[in-house]
Amino acid sequence: MKSLSRFFSFFLALATFFAASLFPATFVPAAELELTNVSYDPTRELYESFNKAFQKHYKAKTGKNISVVQSHGGSSKQARAVIEGNAADVVTLALAYDITAIEKAGLIKAGWQKSFPNNSSPYTSTIVFLVRKGNPKNLKDWGDLIRDGVGIITPNPKTSGGARWNYLAAWAWAHRQYKGDEKAVKDFIAKLFKRVLVLDTGARGSTNTFVQNGQGDVLLAWENEAYLALKEQKGKFEIVTPGLSILAEPPVAIVDSVVDKRGSREAATEYLHYLYSDEGQRIAGQNFYRPSNPVIAKEFGDRFDLKVNLVTVDDPIFGGWNKVQSVHFNDGGVFDQIYTR
Template sequence: MTLWHRSLKILQAIAQQRSYRFRLNSFKGFVSLALVGVILSVALAACGGNEANSSTETPNASPVSASKQNVELTLVSFAVTKAAHEAIIPKFVEQWKKEHNQTVTFKQSYGGSGSQTRAVIDGLEADVVHLALAGDTEKIQKAGLIESGWEKEVPNNGIVSKSVAAIITRSGNPKNIKTWADLEKDGVKLITADPKTSGIAKWNFLALWNSVIKTGGDEAKATEFVTKVYKNVPILTKDAREATDAFAKQGQGDVLINYENEVILAQQKGEKVDYVVPEVNISIDNPIAVVDKNVDKHGTREVAEGFVKFLYSPEAQQEFVKLGFRPVDEKLAQTKEVTDKYPKVKTLGIVQDFGGWSEVDKKFFADGGIFDQVQAKIKR
């Protein structure tokens, strides 16, 4: 383009001189200026043609990220995945650099799944969201940021990590808590998060509800049970991390419901934790999704999809297992390491048993739903 730029400058100078001396009654001047205009147009078209050709050299590459040596991704996730992602991200960065000669850096945000969902809808420009439940991802889809069918673009219907609910007790289990039913006893104080802001709190509520339904109870009995249990909750925290801090650091409550992976992680850090994994339980399934509108805006689709794909790799799934998540890969789930590590659950409920997240949110957690009705009956 250097030669064309020089030619254009010369032509522009000629045009300026000609136009300065141009007279309407000068036919010769008119023709000269017209010729300059034609030449100038041809030069501009040639330049434009070269630019068009250069932009089609890599038709499959992301229009922005492919031309960048460094690419930044924003990952928005729920609180308890932080340790796992901090172990996995460096492995992905190393692999991507080796395969694509690009350096990927990450902005990371962790918090209650409900709060994170609202933040993304309100303008937090996440490239990838890893949330506590598919219902939160669906809310982002309904807001127009994620295209429909996101769960079909990756393995396992978009579920990349999973766990079950665990009941954590004080040392020695002085209240003798063994099952969900023990949580309705008088004198038992339970710490759990608020389902209005926390994904785990929704899972906790469903685990309690599921424990009645899966053992032959009806919805009236389930409502009565969860009402008694929530009467024993002195405080509803914002998210799982705050619930853990209230129980472990501030000494509040006799028991805590939390993800099993959180308990395992605490034990790995040297903490002594007494806990029970009830035999009737709920499969806590956590989805991953690319935020289509944002990656297209940022030009990061290729890298974002690469990261999501990497999370399903044996290498990444092994990191999830190390940090207490149950594997989504069935082959890995059958290994001795996994079967020795995790107590067997005899009766495992799934959210589809209750109609999927759209129905669950509407029935239990929407304004005026069963959770609000339960709370209205409780005098704190």
């Protein structure tokens, strides 16, 4: 019985230690204000540095301390969480349709896309190929991806915003290649998805599959995500810019019902406006997003191929997000037909 009580006192001491070690964390002076930014997958590094800059800016401007709580994940999954009650003051998602979904749930007022400049997209990006060093499979353009023996990594268009941009970029290229022959375009997309080895739920998951786990020959990635992988793993990968790609415009919005309830509208507005400031734009550029302000974008001209041929989602071949979503990505849509055949 003695050994037993000794064991108990050890157990108790351990528990006390664990508990005690946690108290300092509880007594960190609380910031006066707090914003929650629910964002998509690859923006982790962007908002980490942006939030620090914003805290300083906000303190200087208003004298108040502010902290920003971040959440990241596949864009549609994140939108879903906000609809189900994840109380975001602002959402910064991969594509307008996901924010429109929150609008339809009644949390964001209609017309949100006109609240901030440039269709509420403070930064843009595009879709590129990340290949292994030396491009061993010699992948230069979309057409090369469907060759035998090519393994493709992309996230799932059902849950990931980036994946939908991937899909649309491939579609745009095929549409031009096959001169608008819809059957040929669908065949191409079907072949492309036959070559997909792993379909993760978010862009970052796919990057890890390709970069860390060494799966596949090519990752269809956000330009920013591809550059980040180059930076993290120097000398192991190369970026290939395809002959035609898509202009990805990830928008931002204030979640009206949340800020009105929490009284955080003023801070949330300031937060999103600051993304458009010169400093905010530079932080975007440093994190490999294309600044929407053309003057700042030029500062990063050696980094981005600013002349690449980009199609937008509002191009007649797509007709905007609402149409794209219902034609391609909703249940039973073109993606489902292609993927299950």
